[in-house]
Amino acid sequence: MTDSSIPTLLNRLLRLIGFFVVLATTAGTANFHRPWVLAVSVVIWVGWAIFVLCPPDAVGLERIYLCAMAIGSVAAAQETGATISALVAVVAALSQVRQPRMFGWLLTLAVILGLCVSVAIAGTSVTGLLGLLAGVAVLALMGWSRRQARISAEQNRLLVEQNRVIRAERDRAAALAERGRIARDMHDVLAHTLGGLVMQLDAADALLEAGEVDRAAERVRASHRLAVSGLEDARRVVGTLRSEVFDLPTELRRLAEEHRGAGGQLLLQVETDPQLTNEQATIAVARAIQESLTNARKHAPGQPVTLALRGAGEELEVLVSNPMTTRLGSLAASGVGAGLLGMRERLSAVAGTAEAGREGDRWTVRIRVPRR
Template identity: 40%
Template sequence: MTIEKAAGAIADATPTWLSRSLNLLGVIVVAYYLALDFLHSVPVLVAVPAAASLLAWAAAAVLPGRYRAPLSVLLGTMVVGGSIAAVPTNGLAIVPATVAVLRLFAEPRRPIWHGAVGGLTAAACLAVAALVFPIPLLGLVAMEGGVLVAALAGISRRQFRTAEAQSRALLEERVAIQEEQAHGAALAERQRVAREIHDVLAHSLGGLVIQLDAVEALLEAGEAGAAFTRVRDARALAASGLSEARRAVDALRDDRPGEAVDGASIVRDLGDLAEAHRALGGRIDFTSSGAERPLPADEAQALVRAMQESLTNARKHAPGQPVAATLEWTPDSVSLVVSNPMVRPVDRGSADPQPGGHHGLEGMIERFDAVRSGSVTAGECDGDFVVRALVLRS
């Protein structure tokens, strides 16, 4: 909400019961003393404006601020009628005029010149009435001073309402920002969960499908021994996938940053992925060079997931093609490059049997975006599909 809207909401609000009660009490008191002291002593030309100003005051006290045009008419009636009747009533009728001037200045959405015009009109009407109904100079000055005090009080109230509107707008803006941050955090958490689920399912279940297809083919060929070996490998893969799923769930439940992972463990994890790829019938040449060192848990996990996703994509989109994976350690960075020859659908004789939604690559990129000094690229290069992951030393 902007400051203007907040100020408008304050100005347009229905008067409270306390405000109504005080204004109506003022109308009753002024009307009582006017009737008591001046009912039989003032001419009709004075009684009518006085009565009109009091009626307008009573109506303005209960009228919601959103009715700006009728309210302006009522306030103008209060200014003119009260100022005209003020001098012959010894200043008693000036009360509704000063109330109107105060309100004209006090409403933030009303232009400030409305209040200025109201104050000058009241001052002019007082001066004209003083010419018709002689009054001591001190009395006229006192009435004019009352109008000035009302104007200053209205300006002060206007500033207070503007500050209140600013506070309300800032509060609502802060709440909106907090809600947006909460929404962004929830979305990021959903993406993190989706990445973990995809990485586990794509690797483990994808490998199981390949193993079971091989078992079926071997059984049809009567090679029970080889089929048994494949079943055993499938069972090991399923157990590994279950353990990996449990680790992923534990990681999702724990918001604390993980401990640093030593370089040997990273190389071992990547080597296990390479062995699993070979067990699924793939060919891979994995090498690690350079001095190993510990890495933060998120960087190590990002490298492992990059290798996992690259091998999953190779089995899915380039089955049977050799894969080259290189992990290079330097004093300033750790880089992982995984490449395999591209296989076009036309080369296989049909369209891709397992079209993917590219969620794995998207998740890999998001994972490296979350790493403070990490980056990853994936795409075709000289006929090969190449994934390059880089983690800079912080």
């Protein structure tokens, strides 16, 4: 037996007790020599029996037995003493959320009118009638109050469920966003590091064929430094170095050294303070610059690259440009074009933008990001 089944069992037990009370009351007071009294009593008993056994989801059957209990009781209230059935029907009709409000109030009105007629026929005093009506009013308010409490409880349950769903969706969206961020960063790190390694090793191979062993060894050592730097970048992406503050000027110097170490030419022009208040924006700018330098090495090998950082009001503007060339590097055909897309997605998450295209005889990547 579960905890949720206890209220249902208790409710049915109380209904069963009420059934036996009504059965005993009518059996002891009713004059069954009158056929109509016996018929009305049977209607009341059958209504109570269904009231005890009816499944919770039988809405139509519920209306039938409540009407039988209420109308039967007021029809023979003076003969059977079963007025309690009408009062119970009023409470049940008004307290059930699955029944329309109008049904409960119409049943209550029918009970009031029936009791008035029954008392008038029996010649009962006005005081007795007022007592019955007061009882009906009190029980009707009790039923209505119970209905409102059930509605509030259901609304609270739905609200809790909705909040649970919202939290689950929010956590899922946060996980997907973090996964996308890591994927973009890993793409940039791998493209930058492996692209540089390929170029360095190609150069080392060419130098070895030319017999320049010392210069080839220097290329191999540069490859080792690039691999170590890429490993540190990868660790930072997955969070092992998350506690460290990301310093953009330091990162710019590292990227410049790596680009030059890979055989590239780079002119660094810093015309404003490059540090940003938002660390995520700082990381986004650094990754965008890294991706731009990687693309320059892939699509314009040997061409001088200009990296300029300028202040544009409340924004930081970064320009990465290189001359256009028809000579492509060995890595030009690699990748699926996700670098620029990832750059734009990353920058848009911090209210920044990235534009790439031909400007005259140069290919330019223009990055803008708010300073705050």
